[in-house]
Amino acid sequence: MESYESLGPVGEGSYGTVLKCRHRESGRLVAIKKFMDSDEDKTVKKIALREIKLLRQLRHDNLVNLLMVWKRRRRWYLVFEFVDRTLLEDLEQNPNGLDLNTCRQYMFQILRAATFCHQQNVIHRDIKPENILISQEGVVKLCDFGFARTIASPSEVYTDYVATRWYRAPELLVGDIKYGKPVDVWALGCLLIEVLTGQPLFPGDSDLDQIYHIVKCFGNLVTHHQELFYRNPIFSGVKLPESSSTVPLQGISSVQLIVSQRCLDMDPEGRAQCSELLDHLFFTQDSFHIRFLEQLNAKIQKEHIENSTLPKITRSPGQERSKVDEKNSRGKDKKHPEDMDEKVNKDKIEKMKGKQPSQVSKHIHNNNNNNTFYLKVPFRTPKVTLHKTRNKIQ
Incomplete structure (x- = not known):
């Protein structure tokens, strides 16, 4: 960190802090995600390594790209080009929602990003305005790919407690541990309505209240999810919210209603794929998708050119020493599962321990000459905090 001048925090969470910094030699602004002591906390270590691994794997114009990574004194540091604006900030400045053209531009790009992830067999699991x-x-x-992961084989299962509550699909709320890409599609449907209206669609203050909001709007949970609810010890002795009538979505047009319903099907199997949504009338009417794609490519090219003229950030002697420290410490990190979320048998986990850190480090050290376009990533806040009128909840 000696190479950077800290200009103050831009985000904080249970796993660390994001700082706005200026590179002392080049003057370039960056955002640095500084994790807590990852060698002491296995959860922090897992999240850091997973985010690094996936950001190295995924390259797309609508995905954040990693600029530099190093480890020093048992902490991981992730460097991104600084960008001071999120969709959440836009929504706070427009409490009645964004205009239709801006909404289509944003959602079209978000869908491009999600489509690419799904094509690479990766689910994000935390799509929301802050990210x-x-x-x-x-x-x-x-x-923010700290909670993203590669889709497992049908016999493997995931953790059920992912995604910020307001954007959490019904299968996650009831504790399903076999889910996939449709959880991202549900979050995108919630996001679409929020961008159009300016208000979160399902602002539940607990998982049970979240289920109530969903049932009130779309009717009762599917049979399989009802069974999971009553088998979940978290809901022991609690009656599942039910509804004899529903309150339809309001404040949106018929075309917007149709595309949102393609995302917000109570049955995960009934939800559209992201690639299908890109071809929906919401984006294809008046040839929007053709016109905007030309504009988008021009904007991306312009930003690539501007960033290629910025001074390059090179490793400082201190960072070079951190490479040596990291190499020497690898032997101490002998046991760490690639993904502790996986509820697989203990023998399989034991075989996985010790492999991932060295693989990630190998990729990191080859990253110095990468000229890909990068942006900052705001730090995820897993615990309940207040951000004006919006809750940030894990």
């Missing part, structure tokens, strides 16, 4: 960055040119970047 969507917007550049001055209007280029959108999906960020």
Whole structure:
């Protein structure tokens, strides 16, 4: 960190802090995500390594791209190009929602990002306004991959407690541990309505209240999810919210209603794929998708050119020493599962221990000459905090 001048925090969470910094030699602004002591906390270590791994794997114009990574004194540091605006900030400045053209531009790019992730067999699992960055040119970047993961084989299961509550699909709320890409599609449907109206669709203050909001709007949970609810010890002795009538979505047009319903099907199997949504009338009417894609490519190219002229950030001697420290400490990190979320048998986990840190480090050290376009990623806040009128909840 000696190479950077800290200009103050831009985000804080249970796993660390994001700082706005200036590179002392080049003067370039960056955002640095500084994790807590990852060697002491296995959860922090897991999240840091997973985010690094996936950001190295995923390259797309609508995804945040990693600029530099190093580890020093048992902490991971992730460096991104600084961007000071998120979709949440846009929504707070427009409490009645964004205009239709801006909404379509943003959602089209978010869907491009999600489509690419799903094509790479990766689910994000935490799509929300805080995790969507917007550049001055209007280029959108999906960020924060700490809770993203590669889709497992059908026999493997995931943790059920992911995604910020307001954007959590019914299968996650009831504790399903076999889910997939549709959880992202549900979050995108919630996001679409929020961008159009300016208000969160399902602002539940507990998982049970969240289920109540959903049932009130779309009717009772599917049979399988009802069974999971009553088998979940968290809801022991609690009656599942039910509804004899529903309150339809309001404040949106018929076309907007149709595309949102394609995302917000109570049955995950009934939800559209992200690639299908890109071809929906919401984006294709008046040839919007053709016109905007040309504009978007021009904006992306412009930003690439501007960033290619910025001074390059090189490693300081202190960072070079951190490489040596990291190499020497690898032998101490002998046991760490690649993904502690996986509820697989203990023998399989034991075989996985010790492999991931060295693999990630190998990729990191080859990253110095990467000239890809990068943006900042705001830090995820897993615990309940207040951000004006919006709750940030894990």
